[in-house]
Every structure is written in structure tokens, then in C-alpha cells.
Amino acid sequence: MASSFYSQTLTFFFILGMLATSVRVTAVGYKSLAKPIFRPSPWSQAHATFYGDESASETMGGACGYGNLFNSGYGTGTTALSSTLFKHGYACGTCYQIRCMGSKACFRGFPITTVTATNLCPPNWSKDSNNGGWCNPPRTHFDMSKPAFMKIANWKAGIVPVMFRRVPCMKKGGVRFSFQGNGYWLLVYVMNVGGGGDIGSMWVKGCKTGWIRMSHNWGASYQAFATLSGQSLSFKLTSYTTRQTILAFNVAPLNWRFGLTYQSSVNFS
Template sequence: MKKINAAGWADADAGATWYGEPEGAGSTGGACEYGVAVANPPLYAMVSAGGPSLFNNGKGCGTCYEIMCTGNPACSGSPITVTITDECPGGPCVSEPVHFDLSGKAMGALAKPGQAAQLRSAGPLSVSYRRAACLYQGTKIAFHVDAGSTPFYVAFVVEYENGEGDLASVEIQPASGGFMPMQEMRSAEWKLNSGSPLSGPFNVRLTSGESRKVVVAQAVIPADWKPDQIYRSIVNF
């Protein structure tokens, strides 16, 4: 566990690199299974892959961090907020205790105006970081149903959770019956293998990672649901 000072910043800095296109979102998709959502609102490509301590076997998907750099002349010294959307499984991501492999856009956002290219070409950086609350203003939690889902196998990616960003549990309730626990899939995706066909509409109950706050998305996945569709709720943490 990293020591945290009074302002919430970790006492030890993290390493930071970047990947993908200079103004891009790193990789379209990534290990958290967000797909093209990483480049679109409300994420706007302000995302990062995490080394093992940040990705945390998928449990870190959706968590948010403030980071800032001061050790390079091109650094602005102002913090930015990024969401963990991918895994960085090798190189400095593994050799350092904490490592952010930022999108090109996020790395550029750490720079002074007009100096993004200089900062991207500077090589690995040392950055200050702290856990931050995710805040997607005006956005509610969404559920992207997996393309392979059937009435016997329901899986979806949970997107845009405010607050802690990670989830302790996800439960689904079909049109008849009680809530059933879903299994996390080392990403932001959760699945349920059912021995019998399940019918919607489905309620989904989410419990946040640390505070154990609970929200229920009522009838968020309709009776006529289809694979590879996104269904938006009217709730958030």
C-alpha cells in the first residue's frame, strides 16, 4: 500500500509513458473491453493503461486518477484526470511499482500550452498521482451487452460509473425471480451463465468498490434486448 500525504498524493511518484496516436486514446478497446467508448464522450480519450498495481487483474478498470508532472520543462505542473481503461503488461509497467501508460491525448494534456509534442518525445516521466473520484457530468451508467450474449449467457460491460469507478459486485434480476450474482471477467465486463433461458426486462444492481454504495438500474435492459447494443440507465453513483 502506498503512503498517502495530507493532500492525497502518493508519497512516491509513478512512472508515465504513452502509447498509440499522439492525439489518440491509446488503443481502441483495450483490456477493460470499453471498445470505441474510450475515444468518445465522456472519456474524450483522457485514459490510461495501468501497470499491474493499477489494472489489478481488471478490478482497476474504470478507476480515476489525478496525475501531474513537474520534472520536465514542458510539464505544466497542473493535474489532469484519467480513467484506467487498459492493461500495460510489460516493460516499465511491470518493473515500476506504479506505472501509467497514458493515451497520447492525456500525455499531451500534462504539457504547457504548445509543448505537447516536446513532452511526448521526452521519454519516460515521473509523475505525482492520487486516486480521484470519477465525475462524468450529465452521464448515466450504461451497459454494453456483449455480442455473444444469449438468453442462457448474459454479459455486459458497465460504463461511466461516477465516484470510485470500480465495482464490488454486479447482480442481475430477470423479469421473474430474484437478483443473481454475476462474475467479473478481468475487465469491466460481467457475465452470468444460466442453466435456463432468462427473459427481460432486467434490473441490474451495482455495488461500488470501497464505500459499498448501491444503485439499481431498473428495467435497464429491455425484454427485446439484442447483443452488441448499449442500454443507458437513469442512475449513477
């Protein structure tokens, strides 16, 4: 709530071009033999606010680049993270359980809600960290969608103390790859990631190339400066948290196009 203006301003630059028509393509792939188990983290203290209204329309887009969160499968159970948690975008897609504690605004029974990180709540240095600058470092803070916030506390409180912990992301279907760029530059937004929910490194392989390491652009996007049009594309992903790696072969066909989203048949477990 307090950081709504800043989240909306940053979000604007990331939603352009991200509402493209989606197409699903089943890929042949396999997981690595190493399967690190990602367990919930210990509970920690933080605070939470909200931005937008009950429709969560103001949460669409976001610094992670997921575009329309309904089309991307994230829905209204989302949150923006303070930069301490956001980690320059490497926390995009991570999942958290949050419960309100220590406030009269908390609902009876202290219910838990699960949210996915889809946006950044940037610092507001014009305000004190304890009076409006809720996302200023080193604070750990969640600026949640209003529907998610309303599951744990009375929205009229504005800000509430919470307990939170990282949990595995339970996703249906394979990892999704949304393509942007041009003939010499491929920009891929990675969505619907299970397990740790995050991506630490990524490679692309055309049917005429070897594996090409992609560089982290921002949020959940990775880029390769290469001419890959007219080639079927495969991807290799490593989780930032668990270091688990999966291979997704033939995710995009020979005639793939920019502006479309392709889905693999594999995901992190």
C-alpha cells in the first residue's frame, strides 16, 4: 500500500510487449540425476503491506517480466519483494508462506497464505524506513497483492508484522519460455518454475549449434546474442537455490516466433 506508486512505476516498463498470445509445445526432455530436496526454510520476521485493489489488476506485469499474471498461471497469490529479498531478480518465482502475527489486524487463528514473488518493491529514500520507506534496505518486506493480504489481515491496517518462510513451488505443467528480441538477440522470460522457483543460470541450444550460455538480463529473463531463427530450440536451466539442473529438449519448433510462449514437458520437482 505504502509502496504502491513505486511498484507501479517500475512495473510499467516491464509489461510492454509481454501480453502476447501463448502457445504450448510439448518438449522431449529429462531431468538430471541429482535431485536436491528443497525443504521449507525456518520462519523469520518481516512486515507486509499491499498494493492495488481487490482485482489485483495493478499487480499485472512486474519487475520479473511475467506479463499478465493470470495468463502466466500466478493469479492473485503474488507479492513484490524488498530489494533485500529480490536479489536483483534471482528471487523471481520463489514461493513463500506468510502469516500475520503480533497485530490486532491479524485474523483469528493466524491463517497462512502462499504467494509467489513476481515484482520488486523498490526503496523510498524520501521516507524513513519505519514510516513509509518499508522496502528500504536492509528491511525484509512483502508488498502483497490485496487479495493475498486480505487472507491474513484486515486491509485497513495498511501494514502488519508477519512471519514468513520459503517453501517449494508446486507448479502444474512444464516450465514456460516467453520469447522476445530480434533476429540477432533472443530474450527469454522463464515462468511456471517448480521446486525452488528460481533460475540461477540458463543455456540455449539450436539444432545447429552447441550449448550457448545466456546472460541474466533482469528479473526472470535471460538473453543470448546469437542468430537462432529457423532452428528448434532446447534449454538447460539451473536453479539458483538448489543448483538442480534440468534439460528441456525441442521446446520451440523450427518455425518459432517472437511474442509467443512455449512450454516444456519438464519442471523442477
